[in-house]
Amino acid sequence: MARKFFVGGNWKCNGTSEEVKKIVSTLNGGQVASADVVDVVVSPPFVFLPLVKSLLHSDFHVAAQNCWVKKGGAYTGEISAEMLLNLNIPWVILGHSERRLLLGESNEFVGDKVAYALSKGLKVIACVGETLEQRESGATVEVVAAQTKAIAERISDWTNVVLAYEPVWAIGTGKVATPAQAQEVHCELRKWLQINVSVEVAESIRIIYGGSVNGANCKELAAQPDVDGFLVGGASLKPEFVDIINSATVKSCA
Numbered sequence: 502m503a504r505k506f507f508v509g510g511n512w513k514c515n516g517t518s519e520e521v522k523k524i525v526s527t528l529n530g531g532q533v534a535s536a537d538v539v540d541v542v543v544s545p546p547f548v549f550l551p552l553v554k555s556l557l558h559s560d561f562h563v564a565a566q567n568c569w570v571k572k573g574g575a576y577t578g579e580i581s582a583e584m585l586l587n588l589n590i591p592w593v594i595l596g597h598s599e600r601r602l603l604l605g606e607s608n609e610f611v612g613d614k615v616a617y618a619l620s621k622g623l624k625v626i627a628c629v630g631e632t633l634e635q636r637e638s639g640a641t642v643e644v645v646a647a648q649t650k651a652i653a654e655r656i657s658d659w660t661n662v663v664l665a666y667e668p669v670w671a672i673g674t675g676k677v678a679t680p681a682q683a684q685e686v687h688c689e690l691r692k693w694l695q696i697n698v699s700v701e702v703a704e705s706i707r708i709i710y711g712g713s714v715n716g717a718n719c720k721e722l723a724a725q726p727d728v729d730g731f732l733v734g735g736a737s738l739k740p741e742f743v744d745i746i747n748s749a750t751v752k753s754c755a
């Protein structure tokens with residue numbers, strides 16, 4: 502058994518329809534590794550999802566950047582899991598640190614969102630990661646374990662989950678985690694899953710890294726045994742995203 506490499510592009514709150522068309526055409530025209538080798542999922546802002554989905558090569562998939570914690574209704578400004586499914590959007594990113602920190606999403610709230618989205622049939626990229634202060638105080642593993650625990654307590658099937666380790670201090674800062682730092686936390690997360698969920702889940706789940714990944718640093722990170730792909734922000738809006746996709750390596754389960 503092998504874990505298939507996974508590369509997500511989180512476009513965050515960026516782009517105009519013209520820019521979005523350009524990014525998609527670069528991606529569609531790029532010489533990228535086959536869909537047998539790597540899953541590629543791009544995540545534009547909600548308003549561009551139908552446009553991107555209609556233009557994107559069928560080997561690539563789309564993800565929303567968030568969805569509501571339960572069935573839609575009187576929740577002004579929110580987008581429900583049901584709506585994403587209605588538009589055939591297969592993936593959603595949940596628990597991104599920008600939402601945790603700027604919008605106050607707690608571990609429990611993110612866990613509830615993950616559980617609801619999965620129960621409706623969405624696939625989830627669930628994000629965890631520590632702040633600089635937490636890292637410097639030696640709390641990294643404790644923080645990512647608590648974030649993962651809040652998810653583990655609410656779901657029983659991890660088949661449709663990709664776990665994204667995104668240290669907050671590395672996001673948008675140009676300060677990428679060293680390959681050793683990323684590997685260490687990915688390995689700790691896998692150990693946590695092995696003890697608290699199951700050996701099978703620990704071995705099969707894709708744990709991807711996010712935070713200042715670019716065309717120049719992706720290869721060394723991708724070579725780490727527990728780095729199963731990337732969640733890319735800024736560089737996913739640029740042609741070098743193709744190079745990041747092509748850094749895909751095959752990871753065999755123990």
Ligand SMILES: O=C(CO)COP(=O)(O)O
Nearest residue numbers: 511672673712713734735
């Ligand atoms: O937050 C990220 C992806 O979700 C990472 O962002 P950057 O790649 O811009 O650091």
